[in-house]
Every structure is written in structure tokens, then in C-alpha cells.
Amino acid sequence: MPVSQLTNPNIIFFITDEQRFAQHWPAGWAAQNLPSMDRLAKNGLTFLNAFTAACECSPSRASMMTSTYPQQNGVEVTFTTALNPSDPNLANVLAAANPAYPLIWKGKWHLSFPVSGGNWTEADIANLAQTYNVQQWNPPDAGTSLSGTATLGGGKGQNDRRFVCGPAPSGIPAESVLDFINNCNGSDPFCLVVSLVNPHDIFLYASQFEGSGYEDAPFEQLPIELPENQSDDLTTKPGIQLAFRTSYNASHPLTAAQQANYVKFYAYLQTLSDALFCQILDALTAKNLIDNSIIFRFADHGEMALSHGMQEKMYNAYEESMHIPLIVSNPVLFPEPAVTSAVVSSLDLVPTIAEIVGSPATTTLRGTSLVPIINDPEASVHEYGVVYTYDDSFNQPDTLSGHIRCLRTPQWKYAVYYSSAVTGGQFEYELYEMTNDPGELTNLAFGTVSEPIQQQWNTLHTQLTDLLTTLGPLPTGDFTWPVNPAGSNVWSPVT
Template structure:
């Protein structure tokens, strides 16, 4: 035991909030996340600061909003030298041993292998976003005799009808690699205290789970995405808002008997976005996605077992979350982009703090990923930097309060390369009303999630709603402006 707990921070990539069995999804199997929920506190209304990887990760690693840290894009040329991420603070102010295993994705990648800033990690073993990274690549070669790791994923893509289907054997999966390396880190640092940032690449697309996990999910048992015929016209109206999609001129209705022929379709034409669920095998896509999540859950179980076996579980804070969600066919969209539907911006968050959090507790407070860095510093006994904007969750974890914030904010600002419009949008959600502004496109949406949890009907043009609309727009402006800090510390009196 040490005075400060070890900290295990597990982040998945592109996992929706509604993909945990213990939180109400009867179609998915997540026994290890269920265990964390039973032993810790679940935050049921947690939102990311950007519906895209790099800006979201920059936010939760700095405790600052995108408007302040200015890391808005995937593929940024460099990391802002004035921005300091959490492990560097821990390294400078404590005796924590700091480790990173998996994805980092804070700055530009070269040939899909990302560059790392000087960020305070004592140990760093990287995989890239997709498909292959440094340490994972070496592991495949030296442990499994894979002569050309870079050929693994193109072969899967070439043989799949689209970007989903059976994937690599479990022995070769990135999840197997990071679980093995995380378990070794835990065993090697029994003296503590340590901080381990474990970043899984999955369930990021392409959706290629091992066959043994895919066999557990029958497509016919999968619920269809949230969709109404009105979504077709709505998404056409928002066609000039960037979303990861390829506009296919001749979209046929899905026919399972013909789908295998899509293996001959050029890769750039395979992705389907903004189309009805019956134009592709929506249930099969969801089966693959759920199978990937169960695979990740299985490997999280191995890491938790390493904690138990090493006798460190009672002195280790465990955090589980994801950087953003996945549309998964809702409203006719897959993947991510400049939209703010619940499937994309609402993420899971479970924190287990032995001896502090009430087992099985659930919080309905509005929470943001930007709150995680200040929470960790609070628990580690470190004074937070003055420019850190998140609010610690400590009082919620200790049961001292049930409220946290009046609203959450999310932003997309030219985040994806190759998009035609380079959109800029912002979202503010106050727990009932969600306002979404698309600042360069003349579009806006307002959803009442109390009356319309599926976000099917925008109130933006509703007659008689004008006064409430003005109030919400003022609130939106105030909330978004508050995410930009005042800049450099003042040291003069004039």
C-alpha cells in the first residue's frame, strides 16, 4: 500500500455509451465492465469534448477544451508546446511511474506511425490508430512470426464484403497485445505508485472481430439502428456538413445473397454513410461491433486479474471510458463527423475507487471527459494548473454531491482530412435540450431529449418555440465562449 493509489486509466476508441450490459443493453456481453460497474461508480451522462479522436484525447489529457488547447484536427503537424498533458504533470510533481500502452494520437502520424511529444512517460509501448504501430508490430514479428505485419489488415479489407466481418485470430489482435503488456507493467511495478494510460484501438472501424467472438452474436438478434424515413430527407438537408461518408450514386437495397460480390468493389467506394439501414447489412455491422467490444471486455478482464493476482487491486483507481462514440447506423449514419447525436458524443464512464466509491453507485450528473485529468490530479494530491478547465469528479465519487455541471460542450472544427466542407460545429446540452450549431453552413438543430430521446425531431423551426429558442441560443453562446480561456498568465498590473 502507498499513500496515493495506483491509477489505471483504460480508454477505448469509438465506443458508444449504450454498449455495456450492466447499463441496460441486453444484447451485448460485457462481464468485466459489468464487474467494474458493480464495484465502482457509473457516470451515465458523460460527454466527450469532440466527436473525433485527436481533439477529444487532447481535451481529456490536458483538462482543457478544444477552443483553448487548439488541437482541433486529426493529423496536426505538431503538439502545441505550451500544452502539458497529465503524465508530464505527474512526472514533474510526484513519484508516480508513468506508462502508456496502446494508442496515443495527439499529433501527426507518418505512415500511420504517430509521433510522440515529450510527454512524461517512463514507459511507452505504442500501437498506432490503424492498422499497425511500433511495439505491436514488433510483438507480431518476434512473438508470432508475422513476417509482414503491414499486410494483415489490407488482406482483411480485400476479402471482406465491406469494412466489417471476421478478423484476425485472437492471438494476433491488438487487444491481446495490450492486455499482455499492461499485465506485465502491473507486475513489474508492485512497489508503486504508478499511472498507466491504457489506450485500446478497438472498437474503432474497420469492424473485424475474431471469429470466436463474432460467433456469439447472431445478426438476426441485433436491434436495428434508430431510424425513421424522415431521416433520409434530414440527412440530405445536412449533406454539406462533413461526415465520414462516400456518396454512392446507385445505392441498392441490401441483398445478403449479393453482398459477397462487394469484395471486388474498390476500397474507396465501400463505406456507406447517410443511407437507410436497409441499404447495407446493419444488423451484421452491429454484430461485428458488439463482438469487438466483448473482445475488449475480455482483455480488460485479463488486466483486472493481473491487478488481483499482484495484490494491488485495493490500492488502484480504475477509470474506464472512450474518446467518443459511433453512429452505428442511427439516423442513417455510420462512424463519426460533424454531428452531435447521442451515439456519437455520449460515452461510457466507470470509476472504481476501492474504499471510497459506493459499489454499484450510478450518477446522473452531467460530466465531461475534460473532467478526468483534474480528477486524477486531485486524487494524486497534486495542485491543478491554473489553466486546467475541467472540474474534478471527486465530490461525486465520495458521495458529497449529486450535481456537477449545468451543461456540457462539444465541438468539431475542421477535424477530418479530405472532407469537402471542413465544417465547424458546436453543441451544448443542459440535460434536457441539446442545441447544435453548424457555424459555416447556416444550419442548426435543437432536440428535447426528455420528450424525444431518439433525436428524431428538431425544434429549430417549431412554431411557438421562438422564445425558448432565443433563451437556448443565448445559453449556447455563453457556454461555448466559456471554453476559451484568457490565455497567458498576468504578471503585470497594467
């Protein structure tokens, strides 16, 4: 059934933080242990190749909200720059279609700062409504720190449960997700964003785990093993990867036993957010809202979880960091489960909503509507593939090549790592054939490069450059972007 047959559908986003596309798990584990994902997939379209446009938290969220890259929307570094209120975003797209189509936001925001400059208060609810046209937020924000317990999704923080079930903190009159659903009249369309923190709490393990409110018992027996690509020595990869891994692992060391528990804890955290989404699905069903609601289930970005020996998601373009889950679910559109292999971007979500609701506010959007794929899972909407960017910063010198521009096609991944802090620019490269090397262990751009690979490298570089030029994130600065770098510019990692 074409999506156009739904009349004024509700749009619902289920977002998690730092949840990668399911990988490195036993077959069937996700379906058995993440029942909300399974429920959505049974009446939905599962995207096997969805990728975030940017990393880390704030850049990925700003890119999703505005359908632009960080270099355009200005949110390049987490904790530093707020989303520009003058930039069109999801709320503007909805309002242009129907002024009475509200964007209701519940949960993690991470795109602006408290109006008081300190704690989140009732004033911030009004500020988000006035500044961004984001309605009925339920502060305080959460998942915005890599230390302490106050902003945790679970543990002592319990912010995810507060977002979904309540109660609101004293002095902040804010509805929970379940309150909002139970109070719906069922006749007026809405866009509801449910943005949960977990599995972002993975940063706790192991150095901050004690005293966090979490215990080992719920996850230490999970049948989750260390990833097969953990032992990558990174000597054939861009030098920033080894530099970051060395410094981060020095400040966040893990014993062999802790490494085994790290990947189990990461999986366990996903079951916590999934259980809350199940409660929301139950509430939507009880209010007869499911049939006329299109649910988009995705994450802002992924997590390495010891793949390539790395924690977190900084300074890399590996699948674990950029490959995200995406399910578009509605029982009328999908009476049976469907799957697509089309390569898509988080930039495509807002253009998709624009087409669904009939919004004319699309001139600034850099993504492409996924409606053709929703209507026909065999379709594709990107000629080459999609672009992933990284411009964030995390305790590494800017003389290292820590900025990334990456092209992901159905078969290939090609990434340019660069630093503009070095006179004339400094460039390093990654090239993977994803069909035969899904673990991304063999960097085909390193060392002596065969003639066929040089040709493929130059083809991908041309495609990447075309997309960067068209979409906006072509790097600027006092250096020249490479032209046909293969062969004549074989490199060794800079350390």
C-alpha cells in the first residue's frame, strides 16, 4: 500500500543513543531479547544499510533534525555549539504542512543549553517551544555527560524511565510519554519524538561502574562474545585511530574479564531501552493509534564496543560507529515484514516526513525522501551511496588527521581522513571491499596498491568529491582537496 493512502498520519520517532546496527551477536539474539524491535519489524520495513550522517551525539542529532551536515548547521563539536534556531528543522517542515501539526519532544535533546546557564528548569520547556518550535519537552536533559550519574539513562539516573513513565522532577510540570499518549484525543495528528539515552551508559564500564546503580548480575551470563575484529593492530589504518585508542584505553583500561563484560553490558543496556519502547507500543495500541501512526525506529550513531580494540565512537568510520538500525513501521503499510538493502542516510528522515505530510519546506534539506523505498523496498534513492562525516574533537591534537569524509556504497567504503592544521593539509585514506571484508580489517588503500584498486579508489574519490560538493560538507581551509589520490599518493600512517 502506498504511504500516500494514510490520511494525516501521526509520525513517531523512537531514538536511542549509541545503538549500532545489530552485529557481533549470536543469531536470533536480537529478535529474542529486543521485542519492541521485533514487533516493529513484523509490521515494518527494516533497512539493512542505514548510516548516520555524522558523529558524535550533537552533530548526529543536528544533522538528523535539519537534514544538513555539521559544516552547514554549525554543530560540529559536541558540548560546544547549540543548534541555530534560524536553521529550518523537522518542526518547521511539519508546521509548513499544517500549523496544527506539533512536534512533541520527550527525552534526550542535547542540541542547546539551559537558559539559566546552569540547571534545566521549567523555563527551558518554553524556550524550546519558542526557539525551536519543539513542544512539551520534559527536562532535565540526559545522556549529555561522560561522567557522574545524574544524566544516566538507567542506573542511579533513571532518566529514560522518567522520560517514558514519569514522574517529572519537582518544580517542572512536564508530561511523560505515557501521559501524552493517554491524554491524546485521537483526532489531531502529531509528531512525537521519544529520545532515550541508553545504551549510552556504556561509557560507565568499567572505571565508573561502581556506584553507578548498575550491577553485574543481570548481564554477566549473556551469551555475547568479543567481536572477531577486536585484535586489529591498526598499523595499516589512519594514525588518529591508534592515537585515540592508546590514549582512551590508558584512561579507561579494561582487564580481559572486563572486556568480556563490556560487550555484555552494551547488549544489556539495549534491552532496557527496548523494554520502555514496548510500554509505549502497548499504550499506542490501547489508544487505537497504531494503524494511523508511522513509527521510525533508529539511533543517532553507533558504538565500537571493542571492535578494532576501540571503545566509544570517536575518530573512525567503521560500521560499528556509523551503521545504525532503521525500521519504518505501520501495520497498514506493512501487513507483512519487509526488508530493503538500499543504502540510506539519517539525513533522509526529515525529507521523508516532508513528503509524507505534504510539506513544501524542503529547499534547505540535503537528504532524499525514502518514500520511494517505503512504497517499493527494491527501489533506491542514492546514485552512488551516502556520505558520513566526522568533525568532532576528543582529546587529540588537531595536527593528526581527525576529520573524516566517507562514502558508503552497497559494496565499498572509502574514507578520507584529513587535518587542516598542517600546512597544505594532511591526508590519509581507508578503502574496504565490504562484501568480502565486513570486519574492515584489510585497508586496500595502504601500501602498494594494485592497478584495479587504484582505479576503484579514484572512482570512489570522484564520487565522494561530487557528493561533498553537491551536499555541502566539502572541506574548506588553506589546503587543496586531493584529486585522484590513488597510486601517486600512496601513504603510510602518520603518528
